[in-house]
Amino acid sequence: MKWLDALSENTARTLARRTSRRSVLAGLGSFLLGVTAVPLLPVARGADTAPAGGAPKADPGDPSSCDYWRHCAIDGFLCGCCGGSQSACPPGTDMSPVTWVGTCHNPSDGKDYVISYNDCCGKSACGRCFCNRNEGDTALFQPGQSNDYNWCSGNAKANIPYHCSTARIVGSAK
């Protein structure tokens, strides 16, 4: 683990540029308008579980590795190492609806995808498979671009305690 790993709490990027939770969600909605209506890979949803038998070939790589293609902008403990998966939270945690995103290149199909790094909240830090990529990070003045905020903040069911982060496909980036 490189030194910076310990620094970065759990959050790298979020869609939030405004201030209220409502406007954050509005920001998410407006951002999604820029995403193609027909995702090339399935859009992950909160209740998803890890696919049996590992990732399909169209989704190459090891989701428990920091090098996995979806992790291009992640900052946190990988939920796949903590009892969940790249798209599902571990048992007993709560997925934060507020999230930060990255645009990652899938080497298998050559497409760029918008990846949503939803945090899983409500238990102490998992502590496994920390992964941090700091590109584009800026100060706390711009929450949507700062990786130093804890985005479990304000979660209705599990306010603050951060456990791990997922990397869910929202859709292809155009």
Place this chain on the structure above:
Amino acid sequence: MRAITMPSARLLMLCALLAGSVRAELPSDSEHGPQVASLAVPASKHWVWVNDFVFPHMSDGMAYLVDGDSGRYLGTLSTGYSFAHLLLSRDGKVIYSPETYFSRGTRGTRTDVVTLYDPGKLTPIGEIVIPPKRSSNLPMIANNVLTDDDRFLLIYNFNPAQSVTVVDTKLRKFVREIETPGCALVYPTGPRSFFSVCGDGSLSLVNLDDEGAAQQKRTEPLFDLAADPVTEKAVRIGPVWYFVSFAGRIYPLNADPQHAVVGKSWWLTTDAERKDGWRPGGVQQLAVNAKESRLYAIMHRGGVETHKDPGKDVWAFDVSTRQRVQQFALKNLASSIQLSTDAHPLLYSIFIDSTDLDIYDAASGKLLRSVDHIGTTPTVMVTP
């Protein structure tokens, strides 16, 4: 280790008996009942509080007090979930700590409080319940501040709506929450005023009255947060807040309750040094000796996205001449530095991923002593 033989053991017992016969017995420690150490009040100017958000176990925030003159570990405070840092009253009579707790450890009802501690006993002496909105982020000095006369304690909230909690330290009660939409953190500018920095580079200038009621006004954008953004880790000398950009450019912000002006910017580095990759980095990457108008920066060589990386070099500048007046190499990597506030300041250095506290003579850069095993993930340091 070789086993002691029976004859040797007898010899030792004999020696002990003989020694006992010629020396007075040590007094019993139990005669006076349980004993607990206490500390001098006010604190020595050479004491330092090392704050720790204990990243692997964030429900267990802590702060550690170390004597810079002796290296002696003096005491500890336990400070709850996602701890940022302590605030020391200017008269040295109380320590304030914004804290978060859950009724069942990491679940249940969240309660945020400002705990007041006795600085001599390190025990809680009071508690002020505040809105459960404290920002959970990598700790910054600007998370919580006291106004210049210590009357109000200001706490940055993020849930993710942004606001500031105002606590009256005189009445020891929560006063109000000030909405600061789009603006983050708190930087005091006087006894009744502060500013927050907004996402477009403007400032929200906030004025309080004696009851804590607030008036706000927004400036024009003063910082360009796009090309080479400034960090949150500004330091203050008098009316001037010194912000530094990721690349190492200093923006002196002269702020009072009604106005804010950015003066002429200047670089920590020469053109050649920038070309060579030199830039500041770290969690608490700047520190000041206000009496001598000196600004200290942790420096390292790295790429554009290494603005939080630690460094092994400290450069010091005279902010009045903008000239570098000193530089020295540290023994260990540092992500945070802080100075004592006396006439012969110590410079404290610590790294978030390695918990040895190094103590230097700030004037010479000479390493005086190191104190090992200070916490888990130490972040910012505060000095009386």
